[in-house]
Amino acid sequence: MVNALQWFFSILVVVTVLFSALYSIRSRRARDGRLRGLYASRMNISMGLMLIFIAIIQMFMFPGSSIRVAVGAVFLLLGLFNLFAGLRNHSHFTRLMRQ
Numbered sequence: 182m183v184n185a186l187q188w189f190f191s192i193l194v195v196v197t198v199l200f201s202a203l204y205s206i207r208s209r210r211a212r213d214g215r216l217r218g219l220y221a222s223r224m225n226i227s228m229g230l231m232l233i234f235i236a237i238i239q240m241f242m243f244p245g246s247s248i249r250v251a252v253g254a255v256f257l258l259l260g261l262f263n264l265f266a267g268l269r270n271h272s273h274f275t276r277l278m279r280q
């Protein structure tokens with residue numbers, strides 16, 4: 182069961198890395214500032230989810246040590262911040278695109 186969860190979260194990390202790279206490339210190549218911001222916010226959401234999944238793997242899938250839990254907690258906090266900032270910016274740029 183634990184092995185299946187490790188594979189599941191590993192696949193989720195790889196998928197979110199691919200989405201982060203895709204939106205990063207799109208953001209850098211976009212000419213319109215609104216599209217650039219929209220793609221950057223999607224990249225932040227993907228990176229936030231990736232960091233959260235890495236934190237889950239670190240904290241719950243391996244035997245705990247204090248360093249592993251501390252690194253997992255830092256990744257979790259960074260991931261939550263990126264996710265929050267990405268969602269906030271996505272709603273802002275979505276409203277700008279509608280105008």
